[in-house]
Structure formats: structure tokens, C-alpha cells
Amino acid sequence: MSGPSTSRISKVVITPVAFADPPLLNVVGVHQPWALRAIVELHTDTGLLGLGETYADETHLARLDAVAQALPGSDPYDTNALRRLVIDVLGKETGGAGASFGGMLDVSSAVDTVYSPFEVACLDLVAREAGRPVSDLLGGAVRDRVPFSGYLFYKWAGHPGLPADDWGEALTPEQIVTQARRMVDGWGFGSLKLKGGVLPPEDECAAIEALRDAFPDLPLRLDPNGAWTPETSVRVAERLAGVVEYLEDPTPGIEGMAQVAARTDVPLATNMCVIAFEHLRPAIAADAVQIVLSDHHLWGGLRRSALLGGITDTFGMGLSMHSNSHLGVSLAAMVQLAAATPNLTYACDTHYPWKTYSGRAQDVVRPGVLDFDDGAIKVPTSPGLGVELDRDLLGELHEQYLSCGVRRREDTVYMRSIEPGFTPNTSRW
């Protein structure tokens, strides 16, 4: 009988990185030219390296750094202790405003968002030590491929003052279909999601109908991020009934969503009004949503996202997965989680294709592991998350962070630098 393993966290490195991001439009504005992420490295005294990835707004970075300083000596198995440590370190300062997500999401506590990348890195370490993929720590993969949906965006041809990207402009139904064609042809996606909240709802409905004509067999979703009133939401639901597999966040808030849900059979999904455990109870009581989009970055890592999955299963709700602009460490964690989630009832969202437009290697992991095939990613079976850090790429993206000047995600501020009169479209229509 061997004694408990003694591997302990000996060093923590947090590296903010930036990668070029297209001018993707949404309800609160437009993506800045650079997307930020932070890569978390947990090193052990036994020579192992565990990885996590999270947001990199400066307030969030400061919180990550504070936890990082307290972490050496910790046991990577003991994520309950890690969570207590995060709570202790954050102390009174648990307001979520600093963990900004472009102004669209807000959580009342920063604990889960700060805890998440460390938890993922701990599970990466534990899995590497055991010689097992992370999915095995979550009960084992129930699928060997994780399906993703093609994520369509209204966009400009390029950021003003910068060269156009090679995706081109997408502001009409025809241009959205062209974008979708590239997504389907290039990645093989078997379902499509349109980020709405940019144009009047009639125009966005027309885009969905054009997609239906062009791709008769593909499930479609529309997500206006709360751009509509409940009344408009019901009208759109009537128009798109039988056309979309779900409407995501047509209107803001649990109460508004419940009003819409009561008046349509079109399933309503959310990544806005239910983004923390405290939102589940009121949302379920009001029967406000039929599908929750999990997101391990927001919900406190992989085990708490598995808990969310179990809750949606218990309460008869569907489960999908949300994405922000992200790199390969996040994608690997999403794939491991999705692989071990029996009741993942919809293909996951991902922004991943959007970072490849420049033709440059915009990632921090060695290529070849997370390639899309028929819109799905093969679940890595190598130990841990299944991805390895490429220090040259990490250095390159960190240099971009240092030089790009962006320090937080500010879609609205950036939009106003271009259209001074812009106000977010929340509940506009």
C-alpha cells in the first residue's frame, strides 16, 4: 500500500496573450482588433505542467495574480481547498464587474471565474500524473468526437484603419450565407448559429430564412443577446417556429424570458440570464429557459460545469456550450468536458475558426491535436487535457499582448470610437 502522492504545486505562471480578432458585431458593439486571454501554468515539484486558460481583462489578471501568489505548496487534487483559497484571496472584493465579458455578462461574484483556470490546470495535472485524459476524471468519455456548431457573425470587412480580413463583410443575408458556406465547407459544421442583436429583427429573421434555404438539413440557432422586447421575441418565435432549433436570449432577464417562454413552443436557450448557480433556482421556478449553455470559464471549472450538466438533466432542460474568443487550452478543456457529459443535447459553440483568418498560427498550443473533422473534434486520449504548450507561440502572443495596447474587452467603447452615437441594442427592438 503506497502512501498518498506528494506532488505539490511549486510554481505558477500567468501569461496574458493577445491574438488578432475580426470586427465581429454584437448587441453591445464590435470586437476590438485584439482578443485577450490569460494562460495559466501550474508546475509541480515532480516536473509536471498543468494548463488553464481564461479571460485577461486587467482586473481579472490582478485577481489571478493574487491567487497565484498563494498557490505554491497546494495539492492539485484538492480543488475544494483551491476554491477556499480563491474565496480567501478575493476576500470582500468579489464583485464581478472586473471580470468583464464585453458588457454582456455580469456575475455577482468573481470566485467562479477566478477559480476556473486553476481548477482546469489542477485536473490537467492530476490526469497527467494518472496517465489519463481529463475526461476520465469526470467519469469517462461518452463520445469520441465532440460536435460544434458554426458560429456566424455580422461583421465589417475589416477594422477601420486596419487591413480587411479575408472573411469579408457580412451585413446581408447573402453575405451571411457565404460566410456559412465557408464555415461548412472548411470545418464541416453540422449546425449553424447566427449571432444577432445587430440589425432589426426582420433582417436577422431574413438571414436565418436564407440559411434555411441554403442549408435545408442543418439545425439553426439565432442569438440576439437580449436585443428584443418580450413582444418582439414572441413575434420572431412565431416567424421562426420550425426553422430554428432554439432562440438564445431573445430578451434580457429571467422575467422577460419567462414571458416569452409562456407564449411560444420554440425552445429558449440562455447564456445571459442563467450564468451562475444562483440563477438556476429562479429560472427553473419561472420556467424561463429550456436550454442552458454551460461555460466552464464562467461556471467555475470542469467539475462545477459537470454539476450544471447534472442539474439540467435532473430538471429536464437541454444543455449546450457557450464560447468567447479563445485559444487551444480552452478548446481542449471544452472538448474534455463535453466528452464526459452524457446529456450534452446540442452541438457546442466555438469562436475557434475566427482566429485562423490571418493565416498565422494564432494559438499557444502545438498544432495537430484540435483539428475539426466534420464539424467535430476528436477527443484527445493522451494524458491530461491533451494539448502541449508551444513556448515560441506563447511568447509571440504575449509580445502581441504587450504591444497591442488593449487591456480589457470593451466592445462598446471601441464601437463608439467609430460610431460616437452608438448605444447597445439591448431591448432596442
Place this chain on the structure above:
Amino acid sequence: MSGPSTSRISKVVITPVAFADPPLLNVVGVHQPWALRAIVELHTDTGLLGLGETYADETHLARLDAVAQALPGSDPYDTNALRRLVIDVLGKETGGAGASFGGMLDVSSAVDTVYSPFEVACLDLVAREAGRPVSDLLGGAVRDRVPFSGYLFYKWAGHPGLPADDWGEALTPEQIVTQARRMVDGWGFGSLKLKGGVLPPEDECAAIEALRDAFPDLPLRLDPNGAWTPETSVRVAERLAGVVEYLEDPTPGIEGMAQVAARTDVPLATNMCVIAFEHLRPAIAADAVQIVLSDHHLWGGLRRSALLGGITDTFGMGLSMHSNSHLGVSLAAMVQLAAATPNLTYACDTHYPWKTYSGRAQDVVRPGVLDFDDGAIKVPTSPGLGVELDRDLLGELHEQYLSCGVRRREDTVYMRSIEPGFTPNTSRW
């Protein structure tokens, strides 16, 4: 980078055992002279042994055996595959009636009860392979001692026709206080639970009040297993408000419990109307219970019990732990689970002291690990569950199984052999 570990289950051994049980009275009758359990052994091709413990009614044993035959070659990490295997093996035959629990509990599917001991044994194997306690697989121990409550029973001096046990008769408040004194003095319990549903509610209230007088500082609970109408339950709640920390299952069913809950501030707990995930949604919608008693034997093992814990936390409910008559493998699993459950808000139940009355070693694990100190058990930190099988003891208890003649738990049938006119007291008062 090492490849995935290849340890596989090579042999499964299921041993039914019996141990002497006192004549403990309850709503449906009285405990038979022998309590049955089944010990599950999972052996791997790498020489490891994982343990589980469960019910041993003959229908349940047949289901366990069917799973055991299909299990060799399985990967102990892949509990999701194990669950699918159980579902496949049970096929259409998923009625819960065979997994009898003395007539008090019924679940619509046998999947979770059959899956449970195999899942526990798999986690024991994984933890042993990793050189870690099972609590580490659940996120790490948040406490180093797990508190239990002293479980008081109305009882006869002995089973008719058999020698009296050394606990003596307990049918009056004074005798219950004497029994409690022995529990508190011998094990150090810091809270007490009285199993009711045996005498008219006034008598059971008097016993609780006698306990309050004798032990002014100890939290008290009363569990009549649904012996009362909602009306009576409210009356008892009024009488015992401020005296009990909770009433457990005063009346049967979610609807009845909700009626009571609406009329009292005394928290209501359950291990009868919420004993499977399908019961959570209606119970929460009706606000029927404030505390759920988890039980990994019923709820499908340790990870699903952790899910239950997360659900009670999310929905603002308290969490305690249920017990049937059990041996040391179950107790070790309960301790590991409780250790890793942050929101375990009440001391756990256990029948464990009741099997020690004869002075003989009535267990299957080597002694010395699971000793009570101040009403709590120190969480084992050795690999796995922390207990080792004693094959001499296992053989002895298996011999008892073979010779005792009991093949299923039948409290009512046995009671009728003594009091022919007996009918269960469910909703009697």
C-alpha cells in the same frame, strides 16, 4: 508522456453476508434477526482490489450477478460506461420492487441501486492506483472528521424465541433516554435521531421531550417514516418547534409534505419522498422539503451523491445522510463522500453501533480504521476507501448468510409472524 493506464477489471466477486440485527421497530414492522448485505469485490489485472457494499435481497443479488458477469475487461475509470452497462444488463427489467428496503422505499428504476456498489468499488480502485483517498477523487476532503448522529430505536428486549440482546427493551421515554445515554457515552454522538412511527405521536413527542430534558444541548430529530397525516404532522411540529432540528418524513409523499411545510417553520427532511433524481423537480416545485438525506446506495454511488449535494446547495436545501443497517465498506464510503461534501449541513445517520451489541466482530473489514471518537469518524487518508477486507470475517458472515435462512428484508412479514394482525402504521395517526 505515458500512455493511458491499462488496468482492467479481471474478476468480480459478490458475497452475500448476514449479521445479527436487534429487533428495531419501525413503521412497517421490526428488523429480522439477521440483516443482509452484499460485498462487491472488483479485482484488476494489476493486482488491485476495489470494494463496494450494497443490499442483498435475492432479486438485487441476481441483478448484481448479471452485471458482474458482464464486467470483466472494463476500465475502472469509466463509470459512465459502467452505468450504460448496468442499463443494458437490466434491460427492460428496471422495476425497483426487487431492490426492497423493508417496504418503506421504492424507486421506479433499479439502475442506481445496482450501479452504486460497482461505482464505489471502481472509485476505490482508481484511488488505490493513484495512491489517494477516495475523497480526493471527489475534490478533496473539506473536513478530517465526519460527525454522525446517535440513531435511537424503539425496540423489544430481544427477538421472540431468541436470547435478549444487551441493549434491552426501549418502549418508553425513560428507556429511550437510557438508550441515548449509552449511545452518547459509548460513541460520543453530538446529536440524536429517534426512529418513530411505532407509537402514537403523543408518546413519541414525549420521548423527544424526555431526550431534550436529558440532553439539553444536543440537536434532536424525529423520523416517523410517514406514520402521520398532514394534520397530525402540523400538530407535532407545533409541539416540537424549537425542540427538534428537523422532522423527517412526518407524512408520506411530496404533496403531503408540501402541505405540512406550508404550515410550519420546523424544517422537514426526507429519505422517502425524494430518493431519486426524478423526485427533485416536483419536490422543489412544491417546496415540500428543506433537507434531503443523501444515500449513495440509493442515489447511484458517490459521484451522483455529490451531484445531489450540489443540487441541494444550488436550491438552498440542507443535506444530511441516510443509513440502513450496514457494514464497514458502506461506512467507509459514507465517510469519504461526507468528507468531500462542503455543504453537508447535518450529522450523518448510521446504524453502525447496532451491530456491535453481541460483542462479536460483526464486520467484514479489518478493525481499527472506522472507530468513533466524539461521535465522529476520522477520515481515512490511506489509498482508496481506506478499509481492507478481512477474509476470515467475510467467510464467517457469509456462513451466517447461508445458515440464517433470511433471503430478503421483510420487516412486515416478520412482524406478522409475531403479531398476526399487524399492518404498517403509514398515515395511521
